[in-house]
Amino acid sequence: MTLGSYGQFCPVAMAAEMLCTRWTMVLVREMVAGSTRFNDLRRGVPRMSPSLLSQRLKELEAAGVVIRTPAADEPAVQEYRLTEAGRDLQTVVEAFGIWGQKWIETQATLKNLDPSLLMWDMRRNLDPSPMPARRIVVNFRYPELVEARRNWWLVVDSEAEVDICSTDPGFDVDLWVTTDLRTMTAIWMGLNSVSDVSDKIQLDGDPAIARTMQTWLGLSPFAAQSKLVH
Numbered sequence: 001m002t003l004g005s006y007g008q009f010c011p012v013a014m015a016a017e018m019l020c021t022r023w024t025m026v027l028v029r030e031m032v033a034g035s036t037r038f039n040d041l042r043r044g045v046p047r048m049s050p051s052l053l054s055q056r057l058k059e060l061e062a063a064g065v066v067i068r069t070p071a072a073d074e075p076a077v078q079e080y081r082l083t084e085a086g087r088d089l090q091t092v093v094e095a096f097g098i099w100g101q102k103w104i105e106t107q108a109t110l111k112n113l114d115p116s117l118l119m120w121d122m123r124r125n126l127d128p129s130p131m132p133a134r135r136i137v138v139n140f141r142y143p144e145l146v147e148a149r150r151n152w153w154l155v156v157d158s159e160a161e162v163d164i165c166s167t168d169p170g171f172d173v174d175l176w177v178t179t180d181l182r183t184m185t186a187i188w189m190g191l192n193s194v195s196d197v198s199d200k201i202q203l204d205g206d207p208a209i210a211r212t213m214q215t216w217l218g219l220s221p222f223a224a225q226s227k228l229v230h
Contacts (some may be wrong), residue, residue, distance in 0.1 A: 020062050023048050027056050028065070029093045031086065033124060035223075036079040037071070043120045065089070087214075094221075101189070101222040113181050115142060115167070118188060119152045123164040125218030128156045131209060137171045139210070141178045175205035177213075190223025 006013040019025055030044035041053060043228060050058075057080055060066040066085040071077040084088070119140065136156040143150065153165040153173075163205070177184075179201040186192045187201075192215045194201065202209040 018065075019092075021056070024051060024056055025093070025096065026062070027053070028060070028086070028089050029083075029097075031066070031080065031082050032090045032093050036081055037077060038080070041080070043116065046114060046116050046120075047102065065141070097163040097220075097222040101220075113143060113185055115149050115181055116153065118181070118185055119154070119164050119166075121228045122188060122218040123154060123162050123222065125221070126154065126162050127216050127218070128160040128162065130212040130215045131156060132163070134158055135171065136209065137169070137177075138177060139173045139176045140184070141176060142181045142184070144180050156209070173205065175203060175209045175213075178204070187217070187219075188223070189220050 005017055019028070026045055027041065027048070030041055033044070035041050035044050038053070038057075042048070042050065045053065057066060057068075059149055061068055061080075063085075064083055066080050067083050068078050068080055071079045135158055138154045138156075140152045140154070141150060142152075149166075151166075151168070153169055153171075155163045155165060155171065157163075157211075179197075183192070183197050183200045187194060187197065194217070194220070203213065209216075
């Protein structure tokens with residue numbers, strides 16, 4: 001991972017050689033967030049090619065940041081977990097995110113819209129506690145997208161496990177959320193609340209689930225950071 005070495009003994013330069021190759025910090029972010037399996041990592045970095053993902057994982061493993069082990073429930077499946085050195089990067093990832101949320105211009109950020117990544121992150125951070133203790137299905141609809149990427153289903157089972165589906169899972173829907181992808185991304189980033197954009201979002205279905213949407217909705221871990229600089 002030292003290709004293109006800075007040739008400096010400075011710890012910042014040495015860390016940059018390891019972590020500042022393309023996609024590496026984004027991949028580390030996904031692992032800090034809890035993803036361990038190759039397919040889950042791919043869902044968290046959907047624009048990263050499988051071959052490059054495999055290469056970066058090998059590089060992080062060689063650097064002692066990641067360890068590869070068989071999954072406890074499926075020994076044939078490999079899991080990639082952060083070592084102590086990797087876990088120490090959590091504060092680095094958080095600092096990157098806090099800085100970006102505070103200083104990167106909002107409109108530029110909102111050009112990078114990706115429904116699969118948005119829904120994957122919403123699934124990960126969703127809080128089922130305000131929802132009834134049964135299976136809950138929320139259908140998010142983005143009318144401006146092509147049909148194959150227009151509908152997404154968040155499924156919360158009776159054990160409060162959350163899954164995301166890009167095809168109809170066949171369950172009754174409790175709440176339909178219709179809005180544009182830009183508005184939903186802004187809500188997830190904490191730039192707007194659901195009530196702020198009530199004229200741009202349509203909620204149909206269970207009124208109690210609709211009323212508590214802001215509470216159960218999975219927001220970015222950096223959503224609370226101030227944007228006062230803009």
